[in-house]
Amino acid sequence: METVRLGLVGIGKIARDQHLPAIAANPDFTLAATASRHGSVEGVTGYHDIAEMAAACPLDAVSLCTPPGGRYEQALTAIEAGLHVMLEKPPAATLSHVAALEAAARRANVTLFATWHSREAAGVAPARAWLSDKKINAVRIDWREDIRRWHPGQEWILAAGGFGVFDPGINALSIATQILPEELFVEHATMDVPAGRASPLAASIAMRCGEAPVRVEFDFLQTGPQTWSIEVDTDAGTLSLAMGGSVLTLPGEEQRTEPDREYARLYARFAELIATGQSDVDVRPMRLVSDAFLLAERRTTDSFSF
Incomplete structure (x- = not known):
């Protein structure tokens, strides 16, 4: 090419x-x-x-x-x-x-x-392979970061269509839809929307993966250490993905950590798609966000400024 x-x-x-x-x-x-x-x-x-x-x-x-x-x-x-x-x-x-x-x-x-860059994190592919033949008992997703650190002054992110805390949260959903062996379904959600804003700063979502409960917590106001973690309880123990999918821990094994190559992998994939005349459009993470917005109880919280 x-x-x-x-x-x-x-x-x-x-x-x-x-x-x-x-x-x-x-x-x-x-x-x-x-x-x-x-x-x-x-x-x-x-x-x-x-x-x-x-x-x-x-x-x-x-x-x-x-x-x-x-x-x-x-x-x-x-x-x-x-x-x-x-x-x-x-x-x-x-x-x-x-x-x-x-x-x-x-x-x-x-x-x-x-693109879903978090799917290219080092631990995602091996996590998907390990989970492929496991029984899922429960899933916990915690995605908590500081909006002022990662989106300084970006007013659009709290406007209508800006997704709010779901802008980073959709990264977690992109990983979950990639690694879990069954589809995810939203059952209930709550969203905390600052007064005068259109999109949430925090959200709690209850989902199901087959028969397994999935608890999701998104927070845009976490200072100090940032949290991007997914834990999956299975019949063979608990799998843990930390640091946005780059750190994988499997039962009985040492922690696996590799350098960040998410965007390098995305551009390699884009070149491959162009060369082979294909497209890649997976909307499952976005569909879950849409379902959460449709079902959510919206709570008005204190005003927020950058």
Whole structure:
């Protein structure tokens, strides 16, 4: 496959922290242009928006790192220009938008890749393999982090369509849907929404995986050490994934820890999909978020400011 000429849309924190290093390290891609209202990359031609970039610069693909609210229009612009598209998580603001993009990509014969970076954490694949023949007795998911540390000043995340605490929480759900041998179903949820905001800062969700209860706790106000853990009780003991899936502990075995290569693996997968003419669009994590919002009891809490 020839080197893919890539446009990167949205030059914010996640693009700088993760996407730019992964692109630079992957010989299958050349960063040919960027599109951003506020950011730029030294030595790379920058444009105001994706339409201007697609019209002015020869590209093969784009990677979208913008908030989910405007993702549908941006992705559709790229698809209609004949470009392959990689979407940051969550892939769009609604499930209907994702379905429409998937249909548009099929019509245009281009690749659409809805990414879930946490599935590429080092412990996820071996956890899935170990759980494949186990009886699941109970699951506990705790995803607690500091919004001011990871999303400083990002007002959009608490607005309508911003997902709130489900923006990081969907990472946990992406892992759970990948490793558990049966489907997850939401039974009940509560959400704590700050006064004057549209999206929650905390949530508790009761789910089922087959006959096994699944308890989920999301919190966006945890300071100090951050918690990203999943524990699965089975007939063969308890499996533990910590640090967002990068640290795996199996019953009777030593803890396994490997370096973070999540985004490197995502771009390797994107290159593979383009080369083979395939798409990869799994909406199960987003469907669980949608179900939680539909079923949740919403509680108004004190106002919040960054």
